[in-house]
Amino acid sequence: MSSIQRATGMQDVLPEDWRYWEMIIEKATGLAHTFGFERVEVPILEYTNLFARGVGKSSDFFVQKEMYTIEEEDGEDVTMRPEFTASFMRSYIQNGMGNWVQPVKLYTIGPAFRRERPQANRFRQHSQFNAEIIGETDPAADVEIMMLARSLYHSLGYKSLAFQVNSTGCRDCKPVYVQKLRDYLAEHEDKLAPVDKTRLEMNPLRVLDSKEAGMDALLADAPHIVDNLCEDCAEHFKTLLALLDKLEQPYKINFRLVRGIDYYTKTVFEVWDTSIGAQAAIGGGGRYDGLSEAIGGPSCPGVGCGIGIERIVAGLKEQGIEPPAGPPLTAILIHFGGETKVGAVDLLYQLRAAGVQSILAFARGKRSMKSQMREANKREAKFALIMGEAEMEAGTVMVRELASGEQTAVGQADVAEWLRERA
RNA sequence: GCGGGUAUAGUGUAGUGGUUAACACGUCUGGUUGUGGCCCAGAAGAUCGUGGGUUCAAAUCCCACUACUCGCCCCA
Numbered sequence: 001m002s003s004i005q006r007a008t009g010m011q012d013v014l015p016e017d018w019r020y021w022e023m024i025i026e027k028a029t030g031l032a033h034t035f036g037f038e039r040v041e042v043p044i045l046e047y048t049n050l051f052a053r054g055v056g057k058s059s060d061f062f063v064q065k066e067m068y069t070i071e072e073e074d075g076e077d078v079t080m081r082p083e084f085t086a087s088f089m090r091s092y093i094q095n096g097m098g099n100w101v102q103p104v105k106l107y108t109i110g111p112a113f114r115r116e117r118p119q120a121n122r123f124r125q126h127s128q129f130n131a132e133i134i135g136e137t138d139p140a141a142d143v144e145i146m147m148l149a150r151s152l153y154h155s156l157g158y159k160s161l162a163f164q165v166n167s168t169g170c171r172d173c174k175p176v177y178v179q180k181l182r183d184y185l186a187e188h189e190d191k192l193a194p195v196d197k198t199r200l201e202m203n204p205l206r207v208l209d210s211k212e213a214g215m216d217a218l219l220a221d222a223p224h225i226v227d228n229l230c231e232d233c234a235e236h237f238k239t240l241l242a243l244l245d246k247l248e249q250p251y252k253i254n255f256r257l258v259r260g261i262d263y264y265t266k267t268v269f270e271v272w273d274t275s276i277g278a279q280a281a282i283g284g285g286g287r288y289d290g291l292s293e294a295i296g297g298p299s300c301p302g303v304g305c306g307i308g309i310e311r312i313v314a315g316l317k318e319q320g321i322e323p324p325a326g327p328p329l330t331a332i333l334i335h336f337g338g339e340t341k342v343g344a345v346d347l348l349y350q351l352r353a354a355g356v357q358s359i360l361a362f363a364r365g366k367r368s369m370k371s372q373m374r375e376a377n378k379r380e381a382k383f384a385l386i387m388g389e390a391e392m393e394a395g396t397v398m399v400r401e402l403a404s405g406e407q408t409a410v411g412q413a414d415v416a417e418w419l420r421e422r423a
Numbered sequence: 424g425c426g427g428g429u430a431u432a433g434u435g436u437a438g439u440g441g442u443u444a445a446c447a448c449g450u451c452u453g454g455u456u457g458u459g460g461c462c463c464a465g466a467a468g469a470u471c472g473u474g475g476g477u478u479c480a481a482a483u484c485c486c487a488c489u490a491c492u493c494g495c496c497c498c499a
Contacts (some may be wrong), residue, residue, distance in 0.1 A: 005490075065424095066497085083499090112499080117424085120493065128499055195496080211495095283499070308499030336457070369457055377459040388457055402459065 009116070009124025011310070019323040020313045025109060027155045028129045028307075035148050037105040037131055042087040044111065045070075048079040053295045054086030055261065066115045080113040084130040085288060085304055086295060092134045093297040103136030105144075109309070121314045132304035139240040142267040142287060142303050143247070149271050149283050149305045150249070156312065157321040160274040163244065163251035164281070166225070167237040168205070168258055170265045171290060173230035178204050180223045191218055208256040224255040236266050263290035267303065273315065282315060283307040330357040330423045332381040334372040338389040347387070347397065347412055354416035356423065358385075376402060383419060 006012060013021060029039065048069050068080040081087055088106060091097070097104045111127045118124060131148055133141040146163060153161055169177055182204045189197065193212040200207055208219065229237060244251050257268050270284035285305025292300035316322075331351065335344035341363065351358040359379070361372040369388070376384040386398035386407075397415050400407035410418050 008490080114498080116497075117495095118492080119495095122498075126499060206497095209497095281499090306499060311499060334458085368453075370454085370459075371452070373459040375459085384459075386458070390457080398458085400458075405459090407458085 023323040107131040164254040166257040
């Protein structure tokens with residue numbers, strides 16, 4: 001425990017993997033821009049109250065103590081965000097975004113924290129791309145979010161994608177439906193697994209996504225929420241599907257797709273990777289028209305999605321999708337003998353000042369030229385700049401192109417320009 | 424919180440009771456005077472996860488703990 005080791009559920013992203021992150025972030029920010037979303041940063045720490053009200057005290061975050069909460073001595077109580085949406089809404093309200101041109105379309109990329117038991121591609125700190133449209137009820141906004149999510153996966157190289165969609169109703173029709181579902185399940189309580197009996201008590205909607213044996217058959221005959229929506233919600237859902245049809249987006253209505261929290265309303269969706277051997281949700285989102293009021297703000301609709309970066313990285317690796325290779329290191333300076341160090345370091349900073357990517361092969365006292373050349377090779381530098389005593393005297397540098405082995409002497413004052421032309 | 428698996432140098436592994444724990448890759452250095460990749464030579468690097476126990480003797484058998492990992496739950 002006291003050993004040098006990362007904390008449970010944490011990850012180091014090393015350069016080899018960062019290439020994937022960089023690619024994902026570039027695609028995500030590019031698409032967000034294309035879609036007209038603007039980047040924001042919201043804090044990692046928020047008052048615990050925000051999540052208590054925004055995510056709900058009955059949620060697993062609270063019930064299972066999955067949040068990282070810091071109780072400070074002065075009585076302040078802050079929590080590391082377990083998700084983003086509540087922060088977005090808080091920011092929207094606090095910064096008076098209700099007075100901006102509506103709707104407000106924002107996105108961010110950053111870490112969130114949940115104190116769970118780590119599993120494959122599930123960490124206590126995970127990063128996600130999060131996009132939200134706040135202040136708009138139009139189902140076309142729901143579609144924008146869905147299309148943004150799908151486009152991201154698509155642009156990264158996911159071939160087979162499909163949506164699963166559902167509506168969870170609103171504060172008017174959801175409770176009515178929940179009661180119907182509860183009644184139905186109560187009738188068949190003898191067929192429910194112990195976990196589902198608990199869910200039936202706590203949150204009947206959760207029974208819908210139960211993976212217990214025999215639930216398929218039992219739930220097939222259960223009341224479905226899409227048949228129990230109020231007029232407004234039904235119209236919203238109908239329009240959403242019509243838009244998806246027009247855009248030729250494959251989707252499947254999944255009546256078991258739910259959000260157990262009251263503030264979530266209407267649209268719920270997940271993006272599925274439908275390629276062989278990968279039947280799984282890779283991202284999702286939904287509408288939360290009740291959230292603002294839940295955290296003490298004015299009535300304000302919103303819809304958003306969250307997309308886990310780590311899972312995309314894992315997915316890309318599984319599919320054998322590689323980030324494009326970065327450009328090779330431009331130059332490595334090799335120096336040996338006499339007073340060459342001073343000249344080499346001087347040249348190094350001249351090159352850098354000129355914007356030429358360059359590193360120094362450290363000589364460590366009496367390290368041989370051969371050893372430094374080996375380093376140049378291992379670092380896959382394009383050019384080795386060789387500075388021995390002869391070059392120092394002549395005011396030149398021997399520039400060797402590693403791939404071809406060709407080399408020429410270049411005046412020290414001209415090296416930067418020479419390299420810029422060829423790098 | 425509940426189950427299963429694993430734990431030997433930086434990485435991947437070998438080693439199922441008996442001398443200085445092996446191999447590969449990687450790292451570092453050198454291979455005659457200033458030139459990389461291949462090759463050759465050498466070096467560094469492991470209290471065999473931690474702590475107990477059994478035994479004349481433990482990396483090896485037993486127990487506990489811890490960590491990691493895979494599932495459950497929930498999610499990204």
